[in-house]
Amino acid sequence: MNEQKNITLLKEIAELLNEETEMIPMLNGALNKLLRGTNFKAGWIFFINDKGKSQLVAHEQLPEALQYNDCQHLNKGGCWCVSKFRNKQLKKASNIIECQRIESAIENQVGDHGGITHHATVPLQSGGERFGILNVAKPNTVSYTEEELELLESVAFQLGSAIKRIYLTKQEQQMALVEERNRLARDLHDSVNQLLFSVTLTSRAGIEMTEQQDLKDTFRDIQQLSQAALSEMRALIWQLRPKGLESGLIEAIKSYAEMLSLNLVVNVTGVLQLPTRVEETLFRVAQEALNNVRKHAGVNKVEMYITVTATDILFVVKDEGSGFVNDPDMKLPSIGMQSIKDRVHTLGGTADWVSEISKGTELLIRIPY
Template sequence: MAKSGKELLIQKEIAVTLNQCVDMYEMLEVSLKKLLELMELQTGWIFLTNEANSYKLAAYQNLPPVLSDNNFNRLTCSNGCYDCACLQLYWEGYLHKAVNSIKCVRLEEAMIENAGDTRNLKFHASIPLTIRGRKLGLLNLASLEKKRFEQKELLLLESIAYQIGTAVERIRLYEEQKKQEVDSIARYLVDYYKDMDRLNRQLGKASTRQELYKVLMEELSSHFECWPKIALLIEENNELLLRATTHGKETKVLNEKSFSSIPSIIHKTYDEKRILQNHQQPLYYSSLKTWEKCYSIALPLETNEKKRRALGVLLLSRETETFSDLEIEMLEVLAGLLSMAIEKTYLQEEWEALLVEKERNRLARDLHDAVNQKLFALSLTARGLQKVTTNSNDMVSEAISDIQKLSQETLSEMRSLIWQLRPQELEREIGTSIQEYGSKLGLQLDIHGPVNLKLPDKKEQALWRIAQEALNNIKKHAKTNEGNVHITKTSSFVEMKITDNGCGGASENQHSIGMKSMKERAKEINAKLTIESISGNGTSITVTVPIQNGEDKE
């Protein structure tokens, strides 16, 4: 009774091992060891085979030394599959069930060759591991004391062999599934990085932000169809602006689009600079289509500096499932590429501005060294002629006087032009610079504003150019030589208002170069430009520049 209980316990342990283990060789080793204990045998080994008539030693217990010598050379498939009677019978289809005693060719050859210790073993029992006609392997058991197995023992061995075969097939299917998963992930990674490389090259070709947003959305909608809903939000002047969207194949690139109800996931990602996910949350953007409940992920876009600065947020949405860890790692790469591309466009814009300023300085220098000097010489020549021809014909004297007057006016305008091209005055306070420029134009200005107005160079330069154009308009068109300049600075904006009491009648819809220039300069710094001009009541030009808290000279 005690022996029967022990046998049942061992059989249970074998069954548990076969059902739970996912490592092929561990499962076979443990099962073989327990089976030898159950059957009170000394030696055993298992071959695993395939349909190609090859085999390999998969597990063994207490082999005779002659079989384990030389790295198990005698148990290795080296010259085809017909070096062993048990395997030959198995492949030829004669071994369908447990065979009590098969003479082992390997052990017999070792005895003839006196190759080593065989422990006097000559025979072994062989039990096929065959499931639904599929040949999976062969179980061999031997013991010097055990000459024959009883029928019930053979039946037990066949039962356990069937369980082992089933476990082998299960683990093979599991390994094949894992291999397919690995292959699938590998294909996904290869395709993803291929798409990332193409996207990176396309982003690198974009020279402006609008072009960049368009390229990004087109590439994502064409090659990353797993994210059918995409929104790109960019930080400008401490405000998130919706710059581009994709819904299926429909892509929109927006020039100016702010909205009041930004989903909280975007706000949190922007503020906390970390990736966040929403699970089946509805998305709605004002003035856009309503999006169904989606699985969304928001990726922060930021500079690659030590002190990271937020650039915006990329929002991806789909209706199927949350984003996996692998996808998130990939999306971090995408966010990094996009952030670098946005930084590149900023640097490109700054570089172009520097080139424009450099060209302005060159022109100013050339005008000063060439044209300005010649005008000055012409003025001196006219003055000398006037003295020499004092008693000459009145018409000649008058013509010489006109030449001198015209040359002096042209010289004055040339100096003003040079001054505009090369604004050294911005090294001083902008109000003082505006006052000096007005004096050069012959204007009397009443200026009010902070003594020390600190702004980034780009914004201060734009304000200065707008002020120049406004003063030029007073000089040329207002029929007055008086004006007022009010500059106000708060924590969120700087406002400059230039007014005159002239004839008015200007319109901000005029297509003059001056009006167009002021609008373009205001747009470059995301400023708001307002022109009010009623005929007979003067003109008022107001420019409002948004700033960030504590914004100072760059």
């Protein structure tokens, strides 16, 4: 009877995993089905990166003590399961002898722990790729049966394959986005960019061909406007297609600053071996920050500091230009600044500005790493 019930449960989970395209709803949905179809009463999932840093990404039906303060005790402290995963010693579904995170929640008396003192754990992986761990628990249970552990392994196998599928899908979407950006950048360069360049040359010729001062002034205005539009277009093409990023983040930022006629001084502390997503985000932030300097600061010298630590990336852009009134309670004064904040928040980071009239502006970015 239990065997048939488990087969039905695995089928339901497989159907959900095949339908979902977003990671967190998929994990929570699978956890929910697992708990409803078994005697397990609580479940949670950690993703663990290559550096061994764990992140609680999904949970279902946690008791009050474990939910306390946004799952404070599950997010902090050590645990046998995470340690064994980091050391590549967690190969299959296992009983946990003790869990420091659960013990900490119970000792601090932050709420009812629902009789949960121990949990079972299983690694989430697909082929040679390892993603994290799935933990489940039920009240007043110290050890879980072989049948329960076998079911966990089956569920973990399904989850591992689904996680890899979503990662691959996201990568394909990112590649498609880059290709579309490149196509649009080429189209802008081959059409609008060339037309603006032609207008610039034509207006310059008009200045030389006429003796009438009014016409000269008109052609000169057209030339200046078309040159400004051409500069904006080139900057837009750069933002669509970060040409030179393949040569490294620093070189790409320097090239962009040079295109804007800015004198950029870069100071780097630590080793720049950044994930692609972080690198592109920093490049986009640098572009926006340099654009703001060119348009609003009234100076052409910019200092940039990049510091990489074991846990964070600190990215600072500083100028001694005109500055602005920076009221943290007011809406950001430009779309570009809001764009910077949104990009950084997507990576779990923070963006802050320190500025004063006539004393320059300092942009401070911090991204967890």
